[in-house]
Amino acid sequence: MTLLEEELILHASDQDTLITIGVFDGVHLGHQHLINELKKQAKERNLQSCLITFKDHPSKVLGQDDIKLILSLEERNLALEQMGLDRIIMLSFTPEIAEICATDFVGYLLDHLRMQGIVVGSDFALGRNRAGDATALRRLSHIMDFSVSVVSPVVIENQIVSSTAIRQALRTGNVTKARLMLGRNYHLRGTVQSGANRGTKLGFPTANLTLPGYLALPADGVYAAKAFLAEKEYKAVANIGSCPTFGQEEHRLEVHLLDFKGDIKGQTLKVEFVEFLRSEVCFANAEALKAQISVDILKARDILR
Ligand SMILES: Cc1cc2nc3c(=O)[nH]c(=O)nc-3n(C[C@H](O)[C@H](O)[C@H](O)COP(=O)(O)O)c2cc1C
Ligand SMILES: Nc1ncnc2c1ncn2[C@@H]1O[C@H](COP(=O)(O)OP(=O)(O)O)[C@@H](O)[C@H]1O
Numbered sequence: 001m002t003l004l005e006e007e008l009i010l011h012a013s014d015q016d017t018l019i020t021i022g023v024f025d026g027v028h029l030g031h032q033h034l035i036n037e038l039k040k041q042a043k044e045r046n047l048q049s050c051l052i053t054f055k056d057h058p059s060k061v062l063g064q065d066d067i068k069l070i071l072s073l074e075e076r077n078l079a080l081e082q083m084g085l086d087r088i089i090m091l092s093f094t095p096e097i098a099e100i101c102a103t104d105f106v107g108y109l110l111d112h113l114r115m116q117g118i119v120v121g122s123d124f125a126l127g128r129n130r131a132g133d134a135t136a137l138r139r140l141s142h143i144m145d146f147s148v149s150v151v152s153p154v155v156i157e158n159q160i161v162s163s164t165a166i167r168q169a170l171r172t173g174n175v176t177k178a179r180l181m182l183g184r185n186y187h188l189r190g191t192v193q194s195g196a197n198r199g200t201k202l203g204f205p206t207a208n209l210t211l212p213g214y215l216a217l218p219a220d221g222v223y224a225a226k227a228f229l230a231e232k233e234y235k236a237v238a239n240i241g242s243c244p245t246f247g248q249e250e251h252r253l254e255v256h257l258l259d260f261k262g263d264i265k266g267q268t269l270k271v272e273f274v275e276f277l278r279s280e281v282c283f284a285n286a287e288a289l290k291a292q293i294s295v296d297i298l299k300a301r302d303i304l305r
Contacts, residue, residue, distance in 0.1 A: 102132025117147030
């Protein structure tokens with residue numbers, strides 16, 4: 001028995017299901033549209049809406065691309081859980097799964113998950129060599145008796161919303177475009193760490209977060225941001241970079257919360273990026289940096305009003 005079958009048996013369904021499959025990195029507006037369509041059709045047909053996703057990115061597992069993720073696995077799960085599906089099934093993606101042909105893959109879904117139909121995006125494909133595209137699935141659906149619904153892509157400013165387009169926008173610091181495609185601000189979450197103890201002396205204490213190398217981060221630079229401590233929201237300025245003014249240090253995220261005082265080391269901080277303000281600069285001295293941060297804060301206050 002294949003690992004895929006073993007995992008599907010663990011998630012075996014006792015109700016008829018309508019299924020969508022994908023990585024859903026970002027859970028962006030295109031994904032949200034597809035999921036809403038799945039939920040709508042499932043309701044109309046009295047089926048369980050069921051989303052199948054993979055723990056690991058197929059491109060990474062297959063060594064095709066050093067792909068950076070928009071959301072960590074935990075954040076993707078959180079975003080998917082908020083979509084109100086009946087079921088979310090998280091599968092392993094292994095080279096072995098990549099070798100299963102589309103017909104067998106569909107067969108397992110019919111047998112173990114009682115799939116009555118599949119809802120996919122127009123560029124979707126499953127099975128070995130991505131042979132199970134929308135056309136192939138339609139052909140199979142007549143033989144194996146399930147429905148296929150192909151949802152058209154969401155287009156924003158003449159561009160199809162996609163994880164690739166969001167990663168590209170983030171690479172250039174365009175968090176505004178990332179927001180348009182995600183339907184929410186791009187964010188990072190982490191535990192506040194100690195830094196070099198300079199911030200307070202500068203007049204701008206910063207909460208430091210380490211940056212996981214596997215994420216599709218916004219370009220280095222300064223951003224108007226919103227910071228969330230527990231559920232409380234603060235206006236903030238954030239710098240992604242390595243503080244060249246003080247010699248190149250570790251690449252990290254530094255956040256100064258406006259109108260806040262307190263020790264937050266060890267606490268979880270969520271940082272939403274609202275607008276790019278400027279690139280990181282190697283200043284001649286700390287005074288020059290301090291003056292610039294004051295200007296950054298004025299601009300951020302204006303943006304975050
Ligand atoms: C809004 C903002 C903008 C910043 N811009 C720069 C910059 O352009 N160049 C730089 O070297 N460091 C920049 N920094 C980082 C500071 O150098 C850093 O916060 C300070 O040295 C405190 O470091 P510490 O938290 O390790 O004590 C910026 C920090 C903030 C909060
Ligand atoms: N407005 C604020 N924004 C961010 N951190 C703050 C703020 N006020 C106080 N802090 C605290 O100050 C700490 C940062 O102090 P700082 O002097 O920059 O040193 P370091 O970054 O080396 O720890 C943060 O971890 C947090 O506990």
